[in-house]
Amino acid sequence: MARPREILSRNPGAAVGVALLAAILLLAVFADLLYPGDPWRMAARPNLPPFSPGYLFGTDMLGRDLAAGIAHGARVTLLIASAVTGLAVAFGVAVGAVAGYFGGRVDDVAMRFTEFFQTIPSFLLTVVIVAIVAPSLTSIILAIAVVSWPQIARVVRAEVLSLAGQDFVRAARVGGLSTPRIIWGHVLPNVLSPVIVAASLMTATVILIESGISFLGLGNRDFVSWGYLLGTGRTAFRVNWWLSTIPGVAIFLTVLSLNLVGDGLNDWLNPRSSGRGKRA
Amino acid sequence: MMDRLGFLTGRAARAILILFGVIVLNFVLLRVAPGDPASVLAGDQGAADPAFVEELRRDLGLDRSIPAQLWVYTKSLAQLDFGQSYREQRPVVGIIAERLPATLILTLTAFGFALAAGISLGSMAARHAGSLLDTVLTSVSVMFFAMPLFWIGLMAILLFSVWLGWLPSYGMATVGADLSGLSYVADIASHLLLPALTLGLFYMAIYMRVTRASVLDVLDRDFVRTARAKGLKPGLIWRRHVLRNALLPIITFASLQAGHLIGGSILIETVFAWPGIGRLAFDALMQRDYNLLLAIFFITSAIVVGINLVADILYVAADPRIELGA
Numbered sequence: 358m359a360r361p362r363e364i365l366s367r368n369p370g371a372a373v374g375v376a377l378l379a380a381i382l383l384l385a386v387f388a389d390l391l392y393p394g395d396p397w398r399m400a401a402r403p404n405l406p407p408f409s410p411g412y413l414f415g416t417d418m419l420g421r422d423l424a425a426g427i428a429h430g431a432r433v434t435l436l437i438a439s440a441v442t443g444l445a446v447a448f449g450v451a452v453g454a455v456a457g458y459f460g461g462r463v464d465d466v467a468m469r470f471t472e473f474f475q476t477i478p479s480f481l482l483t484v485v486i487v488a489i490v491a492p493s494l495t496s497i498i499l500a501i502a503v504v505s506w507p508q509i510a511r512v513v514r515a516e517v518l519s520l521a522g523q524d525f526v527r528a529a530r531v532g533g534l535s536t537p538r539i540i541w542g543h544v545l546p547n548v549l550s551p552v553i554v555a556a557s558l559m560t561a562t563v564i565l566i567e568s569g570i571s572f573l574g575l576g577n578r579d580f581v582s583w584g585y586l587l588g589t590g591r592t593a594f595r596v597n598w599w600l601s602t603i604p605g606v607a608i609f610l611t612v613l614s615l616n617l618v619g620d621g622l623n624d625w626l627n628p629r630s631s632g633r634g635k636r637a
Numbered sequence: 638m639m640d641r642l643g644f645l646t647g648r649a650a651r652a653i654l655i656l657f658g659v660i661v662l663n664f665v666l667l668r669v670a671p672g673d674p675a676s677v678l679a680g681d682q683g684a685a686d687p688a689f690v691e692e693l694r695r696d697l698g699l700d701r702s703i704p705a706q707l708w709v710y711t712k713s714l715a716q717l718d719f720g721q722s723y724r725e726q727r728p729v730v731g732i733i734a735e736r737l738p739a740t741l742i743l744t745l746t747a748f749g750f751a752l753a754a755g756i757s758l759g760s761m762a763a764r765h766a767g768s769l770l771d772t773v774l775t776s777v778s779v780m781f782f783a784m785p786l787f788w789i790g791l792m793a794i795l796l797f798s799v800w801l802g803w804l805p806s807y808g809m810a811t812v813g814a815d816l817s818g819l820s821y822v823a824d825i826a827s828h829l830l831l832p833a834l835t836l837g838l839f840y841m842a843i844y845m846r847v848t849r850a851s852v853l854d855v856l857d858r859d860f861v862r863t864a865r866a867k868g869l870k871p872g873l874i875w876r877r878h879v880l881r882n883a884l885l886p887i888i889t890f891a892s893l894q895a896g897h898l899i900g901g902s903i904l905i906e907t908v909f910a911w912p913g914i915g916r917l918a919f920d921a922l923m924q925r926d927y928n929l930l931l932a933i934f935f936i937t938s939a940i941v942v943g944i945n946l947v948a949d950i951l952y953v954a955a956d957p958r959i960e961l962g963a
Contacts, residue, residue: 370779469651469654472651472655473654473655473658475893476655476896476938476941476942476945477655477658477659477896477938477941478896478897478899478900478934478937478938478941479896479897479900480897480900480901480903480904481900481903481918481933481934481937482662482900482934484903484918484922484930485666485930485931485934486666488922488925488927488930489666489667489669489670489677489927489930489931490666490669490670491670491671561783565785568785568788569785569786569787569904572785572787572904573903573904573907573919573922574922574923575922584785587785587787587788587791591791591908594791594794594795595794595795595799598795598799601788601791602791602792602795605784605785605788605791605792608784608785608788609780609783609784609785609788612782612783612784613779613780613783616779616782616783617779
């Protein structure tokens with residue numbers, strides 16, 4: 358396994374991604390220090406354009422500071438993204454491990470179940486779930502997790518399937534270890550790297566889905582994410598163009614950084630896989 | 638031959654199972670939601686009308702057991718009976734049928750654009766792998782991959798409608814223009830351009846990536862080397878040997894994406910006020926017309942399942958080597 362430093366020098370995209378992601382994380386962590394108080398209070402004159410003195414990103418039609426909104430929105434966006442990723446990884450790993458380890462009928466049923474969630478229009482499904490179960494932070498997180506876990510399950514199942522027949526697993530079985538212990542202690546640790554890569558790429562998709570849901574106005578008013586800012590800015594975007602442009606740039610940079618980091622992790626953790634750009 | 642028939646029957650059975658899954662999902666969601674299913678389905682306006690809620694309650698068979706309720710629900714959906722929209726005072730299925738053509742025009746145009754542009758740009762990148770052109774094309778696809786579709790749409794409106802004033806940004810035709818013949822078609826085309834390109838860009842980026850990887854893979858194979866060694870003309874090798882083999886995985890992949898494309902049109906249709914089922918879903922959402930929303934979800938799923946089934950049939954017809962086990 359190459360050292361991280363080598364990977365970063367060979368894959369400059371990953372270096373850019375790591376730097377960007379670190380900056381965004383810092384912004385989220387220190388939002389309260391940078392922009393103390395309620396980000397939704399009236400701070401200045403309405404409709405100030407970007408780069409106004411003291412108001413880097415300008416203000417909206419109610420005089421709220423957009424920069425404060427972006428900083429605090431980073432928290433909400435990243436919070437939702439990590440909660441969804443955690444849930445989806447937990448469920449996906451469970452389904453994938455059981456399907457891959459037991460094979461046969463169990464695998465068939467688990468894969469049909471996975472396929473179902475991959476076939477039906479996923480964005481529409483999240484919208485339907487959030488709308489009908491009542492829009493809230495919890496329902497948004499659950500709804501996005503429902504459409505996200507299948508990717509993880511597929512990755513884990515494929516890996517576990519190839520591991521389950523190998524000698525060290527057979528040895529553990531002969532040694533009398535219980536099935537949960539074999540799966541947890543011997544099989545899953547070997548699946549860790551592809552799961553990490555898949556999870557980082559999934560987090561990027563989750564942010565895109567969340568932004569769409571909030572954009573439609575299904576978000577929670579008490580937890581203003583970037584997508585929500587974009588959606589409220591849209592009503593006046595022909596005049597106050599910055600209100601929907603800047604939150605979109607924030608989403609773009611975050612998703613881009615996660616994709617680049619995911620690619621870098623793939624180079625690092627799965628050196629044998631043929632990543633894009635390798636054959637050049 | 639029997640083999641293939643068996644394969645296709647299996648696929649058809651799977652399609653029906655998926656649709657039944659959607660019905661069960663709708664059914665469960667309606668019961669998880671706060672309030673009784675009839676008042677949820679009736680929506681904000683309908684729930685104020687006791688007679689309407691009572692009628693729904695009777696239609697749904699809410700006084701019967703849960704399995705009986707599921708049976709009633711499945712039976713009515715299988716007959717395309719989605720009940721009434723309270724707001725519009727007419728059957729839901731008629732409203733959706735009216736809006737379907739607009740969505741089909743939008744998604745088919747976007748899909749065609751994404752496939753054509755993605756495959757040509759992807760093969761271009763692969764043929765010049767490692768060059769500046771490849772780097773630029775790959776970077777552009779990485780960028781489009783990271784942008785929210787609806788945001789690209791808003792930016793396109795700002796640039797091409799608000800600032801440059803080149804293209805309309807709203808609706809499907811100029812209101813009150815009363816055009817006919819060719820100028821009517823041109824009017825719709827000018828309205829179609831921005832939303833279709835926006836919706837297509839993201840998928841173009843994906844197809845470009847897949848095409849590049851697939852072409853690079855095929856270029857490396859022995860039969861291409863043999864063809865080169867035989868002295869075949871590069872153009873002929875490209876058309877007959879490389880592209881044909883490289884396209885197979887792209888077609889499979891593209892058919893799997895169909896569902897996302899149709900589902901994703903809800904955001905694009907909302908941004909551009911395109912009068913299709915995506916915009917209809919947004920309106921249903923805003924007015925809490927959940928009967929309509931669930932019907933759109935079911936019909937969209939049915940269309941997607943249908944497309945996948947057709948893709949399976951085409952695939953079996955096109956490629957005799959296809960593995961039928963999966």
